[in-house]
Amino acid sequence: MAEDKIKRLAREIYEEVGGQSNVLKLRHCMTRVRMDIRDYDKVKLEGLKNIDGVMGVVEDDTLQVVIGPGTVNKVAQEMVDMAGVKLGEAFPSSDEKQSELSGKQLVEEKAAQVKAAQKEKNKNNSGFKVILKSISNIFVPLIPAFVGAGIIGGIAAVMSNLLVAGTIGDSWQQYIDVLNIIKNGIFAYLALYTGINSASEFGATPALGGVIGAVTMLTGMNPEAPLPNILTGGTLSAGQGGIIGVIFAVWLLSLIEKQLHKVIPDSIDIIITPTISLLVIGLVTIFLIMPVAGFISNSLVGVINVVLEKGGMLAGFTLGVTFLPMVMFGLHQILTPIHIEMITQTGMTLLLPILAMAGAGQVGAALALWIRCKKDTKLVEMIKGALPVGILGIGEPLIYGVTLPLGRPFVTACIGGGIGGAVIGAFGNVGSIAIGPSGVALIPLIANNQWLAYVLGLVAAYAGGFVATFFFGIPKDMQEK
Numbered sequence: 001m002a003e004d005k006i007k008r009l010a011r012e013i014y015e016e017v018g019g020q021s022n023v024l025k026l027r028h029c030m031t032r033v034r035m036d037i038r039d040y041d042k043v044k045l046e047g048l049k050n051i052d053g054v055m056g057v058v059e060d061d062t063l064q065v066v067i068g069p070g071t072v073n074k075v076a077q078e079m080v081d082m083a084g085v086k087l088g089e090a091f092p093s094s095d096e097k098q099s100e101l102s103g104k105q106l107v108e109e110k111a112a113q114v115k116a117a118q119k120e121k122n123k124n125n126s127g128f129k130v131i132l133k134s135i136s137n138i139f140v141p142l143i144p145a146f147v148g149a150g151i152i153g154g155i156a157a158v159m160s161n162l163l164v165a166g167t168i169g170d171s172w173q174q175y176i177d178v179l180n181i182i183k184n185g186i187f188a189y190l191a192l193y194t195g196i197n198s199a200s201e202f203g204a205t206p207a208l209g210g211v212i213g214a215v216t217m218l219t220g221m222n223p224e225a226p227l228p229n230i231l232t233g234g235t236l237s238a239g240q241g242g243i244i245g246v247i248f249a250v251w252l253l254s255l256i257e258k259q260l261h262k263v264i265p266d267s268i269d270i271i272i273t274p275t276i277s278l279l280v281i282g283l284v285t286i287f288l289i290m291p292v293a294g295f296i297s298n299s300l301v302g303v304i305n306v307v308l309e310k311g312g313m314l315a316g317f318t319l320g321v322t323f324l325p326m327v328m329f330g331l332h333q334i335l336t337p338i339h340i341e342m343i344t345q346t347g348m349t350l351l352l353p354i355l356a357m358a359g360a361g362q363v364g365a366a367l368a369l370w371i372r373c374k375k376d377t378k379l380v381e382m383i384k385g386a387l388p389v390g391i392l393g394i395g396e397p398l399i400y401g402v403t404l405p406l407g408r409p410f411v412t413a414c415i416g417g418g419i420g421g422a423v424i425g426a427f428g429n430v431g432s433i434a435i436g437p438s439g440v441a442l443i444p445l446i447a448n449n450q451w452l453a454y455v456l457g458l459v460a461a462y463a464g465g466f467v468a469t470f471f472f473g474i475p476k477d478m479q480e481k
Contacts, residue, residue, distance in 0.1 A: 316425020
């Protein structure tokens, strides 16, 4: 009986990364299996890239194997099932096996571990990169909720517009309310989710992180005697400082909680540590972090809105061109809290529709490659497999499986993204009410009935990526063929 594709992928990935024993932890995002590796010298990158079903490999703080949406969930689950752990849990150590090893083997294994640790330390592991990794780990688990709730909210918004226009009757109001209740399950309590995930990332107790997130909502504050904002002299408002403040507050919580665990006797640790941690960080959050983070958030969102408003086509083109290189280096993760702050403060993010044009440029480039290189059956098959999800806004299969390995098409695809971004910038005020999807899947989330402007931007990006690649993006060796 033929081996199941999912089981085969899981087995072959393990084989090329040095086996289960060479993996520390494993998790996944929308398209990639992400592995923390013990010894990178045991990883066979070329073999990993050549696995049937693997679209690309990214070397970062984690080893990332691009498989594609849908399949990645099943493969990652199969891999952790094979190891007997859960997603994100540490893999079993090889201590039991080590007892059977000779002294020479133990020394060699220890040397390999030290070498791997040193390699990791020297891999440009700057403080900024650590921050980006943490932001990714905090928000990637929330993306499915953003997508689902955002689309439901978009449907509610369309129905509300139809109600105002008189197209549907007042009896629909209750259905709209129900949809908004579902949508608000994530957006109204995002501070709590952020606090819980931040605590897991920084090594604090998740429940305490959720409480600190809830503190920023100022539940229980007497509206007749609001708390003061020590920075402005005014009053604090619920949610001030946003998720930026929550992340910083929970990071401080993790530091205090870890120190308290060291000094508080075990017999009273369960009582004293959470009480002191919450009291100290709660006060710091309310009277210091919220005012400062609120000022930073407001300034950041204000600057971005002004740049997009004044920059118009130039700002749109620049953002559209540069977004994919940002994705390659992982720098796009820093934009997630910015998107969320813009949505919180203004009801939409003006950045996302422009940045979504980068993926549309990839689609246009892939179509041009399909036509110009139709005799290359392997390339065409890869394009066929990656195009549908690319059109829906998941561009990694196209990036790592098609355009980036060929070089030129990646550049011309970026140009297509810039053209689409310029069109969005020219229209102005094209925003999204939620984050998560892009491409065609973002259309239901476009705010203020500006979906036509967004669609025109998509078409421009498709066309720009196609034309630039068709005439200038075909590699010389492929032209000769």
